[in-house]
Amino acid sequence: MTASATDAARKPVILAVDDDPQVLRAVRRDLRSAYADDYRVLSASSAVEALSVLDALDERSQDPALFLVDQRMPDMTGVDFLLEAVSRYPDAKRVLLTAFAETEAAITAINRVRLDYYLMKPWDPPAERLFPVLDDLLSDWAAAYRPIYRGIRVVGHPVSAGTHSVRDFLTRNGAPFRFLNAETDPEALLLLAEHPQAGLPLVVFPEGAPLSAPGTAELADRLGLATTASRPHYETVIVGAGPAGLAASVYAASEGLSTLLLDADSPGGQAGTSSLIENYLGFPAGLSGGDLARRAVSQATRFGAELLHPVDVVGLRRADPARILTLADGSEISAETVLVATGVSYNRLEVPGAERFEGAGLYYGAATTESSSCISHHVHIIGGANSAGQAAIHFSRYAARVTVLVRGDSLEAGMSRYLVDEIRRAPNIEVRLTTRVLALDGGDRLEYITLLDDAAGRRTVEPVNFVFTFIGGRPRTDWLHGVVDCDDRGFVLTGPDLMSSGEPPVSWPPGRVPFLLETSVPGVFAAGDVRAHSIKRVASGVGEGAMAVALIHRYRSHG
Known part of the structure; x- marks a missing residue:
C-alpha cells in the first residue's frame, strides 16, 4: 500500500x-x-x-x-x-x-x-x-470524537526507572504508544485487573500477550527490530548509529560497500535525544534529533545498509586480513574494515542519592519522553553546554519553572550565543551560576536537592520535581581496551595523534602512516565524539563519518 x-x-x-x-x-x-x-x-x-x-x-x-x-x-x-x-x-x-x-x-x-x-x-x-x-x-x-486507541499501551507509575526505560526505548524507536498511570487511570486499572500477576511497567500490544516489566531485548523482539546479521562478512561494519555512524552508513552503502550498522541502543546517539537542533546547516527552523535520526536511517537503508539494534559489541580482534567483532550474545561478525562511532555517554552525577533516583526524578540527557510529566512542575537542568541549553528551552514549554545550574561563572563560556539569547528571553527560565549539586533525597522518587553556591558560600536544600543532567561525556570504548590505543580519558587516538614520536605505532605495517581517522589498528577507523580531539558538534560528526568512508576506500585500495 x-x-x-x-x-x-x-x-x-x-x-x-x-x-x-x-x-x-x-x-x-x-x-x-x-x-x-x-x-x-x-x-x-x-x-x-x-x-x-x-x-x-x-x-x-x-x-x-x-x-x-x-x-x-x-x-x-x-x-x-x-x-x-x-x-x-x-x-x-x-x-x-x-x-x-x-x-x-x-x-x-x-x-x-x-x-x-x-x-x-x-x-x-x-x-x-x-x-x-x-x-x-x-x-x-x-x-x-475520541477514537479507540488500538496501539501499544504502557501501564506504569509516572515516575519510575523501569517505566522511563520502556517509554524512552519506544519513543526513540519511533513506536507510538499511550501511557496509562497505574495509580489513577481507569483503563490502567482494568488492564491490571485482567493481568493480576503482571509486574510494572506492563506493555500491552494490539496483538499477542502483554509484556511484564520487559527489557529492551524483549521490546525489540516484539517491535520486530533486527538484531541478527544477514551475512557473516561485510566490507565495512560501523559501530554506533549517532550522526557520525549514520552519515558513514549512508555514504558507504551509496558507494556500493556491503555495510552493517550496529547500535547498542537506538539510532541517533546522544544527538537523537535533542529536542531541537537549530544550528544544523539546511534546516533554518531547526529539527529534532529524533527526526534527524529517522531521516538518516531511512536514507541509509534505502541505499542498502543493514541496521541492527539494540546490539552490544563487546570485543574487537585482528584476524588479518579481517577484523572480527564479538557481540554480547557470543556471535561474531567479520569485516574488512571497521568504523568506531560509538560516541559518548553523559557523565554520572557523583553525589549521594544520584544512583537511587536515576529514572525516578533524575535523568541523563534530555529524556523528552518525560515532557508531559513535567507540565506545571519545576525542572532543574544541570550543565552549561549546548545540550543543556536546548533542554532548558524545550522544558520551558511544559514546566512552570526551569532552573539551569551552571558550575562556571558564565553561560557564554560553554554555550552557543543563540541559545544564551533564547534562555534570557524565556520568562520562566532562571540561570544560577557558580552552583553545584551536593546531594539528592526523597522517598520513592526524587523530592529534594541540596545545592552549594560557591561564590556566595551558601548551601540550600530545595524541593525538586525533575532533574536532567548534562555534565560532559565519557567515551564508549571499554570494548576496545587493549586493542585500540586511546588517550588517558578513553578517547580513541587517530592519525597524527598516533605519531607523537614522529613514527607510526610499533604494530603498524611498514611503508605507510595511519590515515587521518585511522586508529592504531590498520583498517579500523574512528569518527565523531569518540575520537580524541574531535569537535563535539552534530555537523562535525556527520562530516567525519563521510570522511571516514573516503579513507576506507583508500585503505581498501592501498592496504
Whole structure:
C-alpha cells in the first residue's frame, strides 16, 4: 500500500447507501467534492452490501463519521439499516434520504434510531441544501470524537526507572504508544485487573500477550527490530548509529560497500535525544534529533545498509586480513574494515542519592519522553553546554519553572550565543551560576536537592520535581581496551595523534602512516565524539563519518 493509500485508509468514513445507481453516483460525487480531503467517502448499492462494508471497517479498526442512507430499499429499509449500524457505531451521525411520501417514516426514525436529520430528494443545489447540514453534523462528530486507541499501551507509575526505560526505548524507536498511570487511570486499572500477576511497567500490544516489566531485548523482539546479521562478512561494519555512524552508513552503502550498522541502543546517539537542533546547516527552523535520526536511517537503508539494534559489541580482534567483532550474545561478525562511532555517554552525577533516583526524578540527557510529566512542575537542568541549553528551552514549554545550574561563572563560556539569547528571553527560565549539586533525597522518587553556591558560600536544600543532567561525556570504548590505543580519558587516538614520536605505532605495517581517522589498528577507523580531539558538534560528526568512508576506500585500495 502506498503512503497516500495508507493516509486515505486512516481517514474517518462517510458511507452513502442507495439502491438507485443514478442517485448513488450523484451522492458520491457531491460528497467527494466537499469532503474528500478529510474523510474517506464509501458507497453501497444495498443495505446488505453496506453491512459488509461495516464488517470490513470493523476488521480494519476504522470509524464511520456519518451514514447517509436512502429510506426505500428493497432488501432492508434505511431505518432498519440504521438500527443495525448504530448498534455497532453509536457515535456516527445519521441522515436519511427520503421522498416526500416518506416523511412520516423519517419522523418516526428520529425516535427509533435517534436520526440526526432527514433530507428530501432532490437536494440540489448541494451547496445550499446538503453541505450546510452535513458540515454541522460532521463538525459536532469531530468535536466529540475520541477514537479507540488500538496501539501499544504502557501501564506504569509516572515516575519510575523501569517505566522511563520502556517509554524512552519506544519513543526513540519511533513506536507510538499511550501511557496509562497505574495509580489513577481507569483503563490502567482494568488492564491490571485482567493481568493480576503482571509486574510494572506492563506493555500491552494490539496483538499477542502483554509484556511484564520487559527489557529492551524483549521490546525489540516484539517491535520486530533486527538484531541478527544477514551475512557473516561485510566490507565495512560501523559501530554506533549517532550522526557520525549514520552519515558513514549512508555514504558507504551509496558507494556500493556491503555495510552493517550496529547500535547498542537506538539510532541517533546522544544527538537523537535533542529536542531541537537549530544550528544544523539546511534546516533554518531547526529539527529534532529524533527526526534527524529517522531521516538518516531511512536514507541509509534505502541505499542498502543493514541496521541492527539494540546490539552490544563487546570485543574487537585482528584476524588479518579481517577484523572480527564479538557481540554480547557470543556471535561474531567479520569485516574488512571497521568504523568506531560509538560516541559518548553523559557523565554520572557523583553525589549521594544520584544512583537511587536515576529514572525516578533524575535523568541523563534530555529524556523528552518525560515532557508531559513535567507540565506545571519545576525542572532543574544541570550543565552549561549546548545540550543543556536546548533542554532548558524545550522544558520551558511544559514546566512552570526551569532552573539551569551552571558550575562556571558564565553561560557564554560553554554555550552557543543563540541559545544564551533564547534562555534570557524565556520568562520562566532562571540561570544560577557558580552552583553545584551536593546531594539528592526523597522517598520513592526524587523530592529534594541540596545545592552549594560557591561564590556566595551558601548551601540550600530545595524541593525538586525533575532533574536532567548534562555534565560532559565519557567515551564508549571499554570494548576496545587493549586493542585500540586511546588517550588517558578513553578517547580513541587517530592519525597524527598516533605519531607523537614522529613514527607510526610499533604494530603498524611498514611503508605507510595511519590515515587521518585511522586508529592504531590498520583498517579500523574512528569518527565523531569518540575520537580524541574531535569537535563535539552534530555537523562535525556527520562530516567525519563521510570522511571516514573516503579513507576506507583508500585503505581498501592501498592496504
